[in-house]
Amino acid sequence: MGKINDQIQAAYEVFRQKVDFQPDVALVLGSGLGGFSSELEISAELPYSEIPGFPVSTAPGHVGRYLFGTLNGQDGKKVRLVLMQGRVHYYEGYPMEMVVLPARLIQRMGAKVLFLTNAAGGCGDGFHPGCLMMITDHIACFVQNPLIGPNEDEIGLRFPDMSQVYDLQLQEQIRAAAREEQIELFEGVYAQLTGPSYETPAEIRMLKSLGASAVGMSTAVEAIAAHHAGMRICGVSCITNMAAGLSAGKLSEEEVLENAQLVADKFQRLVKASILRFGETLEVGSNG
Numbered sequence: 350m351g352k353i354n355d356q357i358q359a360a361y362e363v364f365r366q367k368v369d370f371q372p373d374v375a376l377v378l379g380s381g382l383g384g385f386s387s388e389l390e391i392s393a394e395l396p397y398s399e400i401p402g403f404p405v406s407t408a409p410g411h412v413g414r415y416l417f418g419t420l421n422g423q424d425g426k427k428v429r430l431v432l433m434q435g436r437v438h439y440y441e442g443y444p445m446e447m448v449v450l451p452a453r454l455i456q457r458m459g460a461k462v463l464f465l466t467n468a469a470g471g472c473g474d475g476f477h478p479g480c481l482m483m484i485t486d487h488i489a490c491f492v493q494n495p496l497i498g499p500n501e502d503e504i505g506l507r508f509p510d511m512s513q514v515y516d517l518q519l520q521e522q523i524r525a526a527a528r529e530e531q532i533e534l535f536e537g538v539y540a541q542l543t544g545p546s547y548e549t550p551a552e553i554r555m556l557k558s559l560g561a562s563a564v565g566m567s568t569a570v571e572a573i574a575a576h577h578a579g580m581r582i583c584g585v586s587c588i589t590n591m592a593a594g595l596s597a598g599k600l601s602e603e604e605v606l607e608n609a610q611l612v613a614d615k616f617q618r619l620v621k622a623s624i625l626r627f628g629e630t631l632e633v634g635s636n637g
C-alpha cells in the first residue's frame with residue numbers, strides 16, 4: 350500500500366471509531382458560507398484536530414471539521430451529507446497532498462458526490478458581486494498538481510483524464526434547482542491560483558483571456574484529487590467581488606466575507622435544492 354493510501358486508511362479508521370454515519374454526498378463550504386449546517390439534522394461531528402496527521406485550517410471563517418447530518422426535503426426526501434466546514438489551502442503552507450487529504454477521506458467514507466463551493470473574484474461578462482457561478486471547468490495549471498509524486502494505483506490512475514471533471518448530470522440538476530428557486534446562475538471556468546496575495550489587474554486580464562470567469566485560491570486541486578479517486582464532482586462559486594482591476598477600490602478579506610454573508614441565504618437555497626435533486630438519482634442510503 351502507498352503512503353497516502355495508508356494515511357487515508359488511518360484517518361478512515363478514526364472516523365469509523367468515532368462516527369456512525371455513511372454519507373451519500375459531501376459538501377465543501379467556502380469562506381463565510383459555513384451557515385449551511387443549520388439546514389441539517391446533525392448526527393455527528395469530527396474536528397480535523399482529532400484525526401492524527403490531519404491538517405488544521407488557519408484561514409478565517411474556516412472551522413476545520415466534518416459535520417455529518419441529514420438534509421430533509423419535502424415529501425420525505427432525505428440525503429445523508431458530510432459537510433467539510435473549512436478547508437485547508439495551499440497558501441497556509443501545507444504540502445499539496447495534505448491540502449487534498451480531507452477530500453480523499455470523504456471518498457473513503459463512501460460519499461459518491463463532491464459538491465465544492467468557494468468565494469471567488471469574478472471576471473466573467475455580466476458578473477456582479479453577489480452573483481453565483483456554476484463551475485463547468487477549471488484552470489489549475491498555475492498551482493502544483495495534487496497528484497505529483499508516486500501514483501498510488503489503489504486510489505486512481507497515473508494519468509487520469511480531465512476532459513469532464515464537473516459531472517454533466519449534476520450540472521443539469523444544479524441548473525434545474527436554480528430555475529426552481531428563481532436564482533440567477535452564471536456558468537463558467539474557475540481558475541485557481543495559489544494566493545495568498547490577490548491577483549494583479551494584469552493577471553486578471555491574462556486569466557480572462559484564457560477563458561476564466563472566476564478566480565480563487567482553492568477548489569480545483571480538490572476536484573482533481575477527488576476525480577482521480579472516482580468521485581462525481583460539481584461546484585458553485587459565490588462571486589464576492591469583481592476581480593482586481595475590474596472595479597474601483599482595493600480587494601480585502603473583509604469585503605469577501607461581508608459579501609459572502611449577504612448572499613448566504615440565496616447560496617444555501619441553491620445548494621439545498623441541488624442536493625435534494627441529486628438524491629433523486631443517487632442510490633441514497635444504499636451504502637450503509
Ligand code: HPA
Pocket residue numbers: 468469470471547548564565566589590591592593600605
Ligand atoms: N481573488 C482570489 N480569491 C478570491 C477573490 C479574488 O478576487 N475573492 C474571493 N476569493
